[in-house]
Amino acid sequence: MADLFETQLLGGTVPLKNRIVMPPMTRTRTSEGDLPTDGDLPNEMIATYYGQRASAGLIISEVNDVDQSSHGYARIPGIHSEAQMQGWRLVTDEVHRHGGTIFMQLWHVGRLGHSSLLPNGQAPVGVTGERAAGSEVFAHGPDGRLRFMSVETPRPLSTDEVSAMVGTFAKAAANAREVGFDGVELHAANGYLIEQFMNSVLNTRTDRYGGGSMEDRTRFLMEVVDAVVAEFGPGRVGVRLSPFGKYGSMPADPLTEETFLYVVEQLGRRGVAYIHLLYELLPEGNMEAAEFKPRYLDHALLAKARAVFPGAFIWCGGFNDRERAQASLDTGLVDLIAFGRPYIANPDLVERLKHGWPLAVADRSTYYTRRGEVGFTDFPAYPIGSAARDAA
Numbered sequence: 001m002a003d004l005f006e007t008q009l010l011g012g013t014v015p016l017k018n019r020i021v022m023p024p025m026t027r028t029r030t031s032e033g034d035l036p037t038d039g040d041l042p043n044e045m046i047a048t049y050y051g052q053r054a055s056a057g058l059i060i061s062e063v064n065d066v067d068q069s070s071h072g073y074a075r076i077p078g079i080h081s082e083a084q085m086q087g088w089r090l091v092t093d094e095v096h097r098h099g100g101t102i103f104m105q106l107w108h109v110g111r112l113g114h115s116s117l118l119p120n121g122q123a124p125v126g127v128t129g130e131r132a133a134g135s136e137v138f139a140h141g142p143d144g145r146l147r148f149m150s151v152e153t154p155r156p157l158s159t160d161e162v163s164a165m166v167g168t169f170a171k172a173a174a175n176a177r178e179v180g181f182d183g184v185e186l187h188a189a190n191g192y193l194i195e196q197f198m199n200s201v202l203n204t205r206t207d208r209y210g211g212g213s214m215e216d217r218t219r220f221l222m223e224v225v226d227a228v229v230a231e232f233g234p235g236r237v238g239v240r241l242s243p244f245g246k247y248g249s250m251p252a253d254p255l256t257e258e259t260f261l262y263v264v265e266q267l268g269r270r271g272v273a274y275i276h277l278l279y280e281l282l283p284e285g286n287m288e289a290a291e292f293k294p295r296y297l298d299h300a301l302l303a304k305a306r307a308v309f310p311g312a313f314i315w316c317g318g319f320n321d322r323e324r325a326q327a328s329l330d331t332g333l334v335d336l337i338a339f340g341r342p343y344i345a346n347p348d349l350v351e352r353l354k355h356g357w358p359l360a361v362a363d364r365s366t367y368y369t370r371r372g373e374v375g376f377t378d379f380p381a382y383p384i385g386s387a388a389r390d391a392a
């Protein structure tokens with residue numbers, strides 16, 4: 001059983017300093033690109049933010065668009081333009097300068113989108129034409145102002161477009177590698193495009209990516225994984241899954257367990273380094289309201305998954321102290337623990353957990369604002385002087 005502060009060789013090739021992961025968190029501090037095709041851009045401030053947190057065993061970046069059609073949420077960066085690549089290069093250089101390891105998370109939002117964010121006001125694309133009724137995204141209202149807006153009815157992707165999308169993910173991974181990322185994580189959770197394909201109820205397609213058989217409904221994920229592993233090499237690709245999650249108006253799927261175990265087994269065969277699991281999110285699309293539901297994945301199911309996957313499991317969802325994290329590692333079911341919110345206000349979270357120093361608490365109103373450094377890069381490391389006083 002691993003200690004939280006023990007090293008790990010992820011995927012047999014990426015050395016991690018400890019078992020603590022900073023998971024993807026949307027912080028909306030991007031800059032606007034000069035051209036609409038630039039997309040939203042990482043910048044110096046974002047580089048500072050990640051660099052401050054480089055003592056994590058693994059940082060997984062906030063989510064990134066693989067192309068313009070994946071932009072389902074305002075102020076989310078991407079990795080499809082030259083300007084975005086330059087921005088991300090600042091980040092990887094800063095993290096590496098501080099001795100950290102960073103993977104990039106990639107997504108396509110699929111039907112969780114809004115035309116106000118898409119080129120020429122086009123409709124979002126989806127696995128089918130079914131709207132994610134009840135889901136909202138941060139997009140432009142009729143007055144042009146950003147606010148939470150109901151998602152729009154998607155246009156179903158053609159078979160050729162799905163195949164082409166595999167190449168789009170591969171190109172995004174190649175771009176991430178070019179600008180210095182140590183690996184990539186595919187967002188196959190929370191009702192975004194990849195999960196839309198995997199859901200046997202939502203995916204009513206009848207082509208080779210259709211929901212009727214296990215192979216067909218997981219084909220998009222597997223083709224993307226193969227293409228991305230070919231870019232990065234085995235051991236440098238992770239996949240985030242949220243079985244039983246309802247986020248993104250995902251319909252309950254009677255085949256969830258079967259699909260999950262099949263996917264995990266296949267990902268292991270394909271050289272995937274880790275599976276990143278998270279608690280179910282509440283159905284509000286509103287990130288201000290999104291809370292992780294305190295529900296563990298069934299341990300018996302996780303044990304079955306572990307038996308068919310040789311890589312690592314990351315567990316994310318509500319962790320905020322050393323004891324519960326260590327107890328979760330002690331189950332032997334997971335290898336790495338992700339701390340989301342605690343990373344907002346504690347850049348030195350690893351040191352604080354290790355020494356038992358108190359954790360700072362962030363002000364929720366600064367999570368997603370454009371108020372620059374406030375609530376973003378202005379959290380100090382724990383003052384060592386006071387640590388010595390505490391110990392005295």
Ligand code: PHB
Binds near residue numbers: 026073076190247287
């Ligand atoms: C998610 O992973 O569910 C997610 C990511 C980015 C957002 C909102 C939700 O802005």
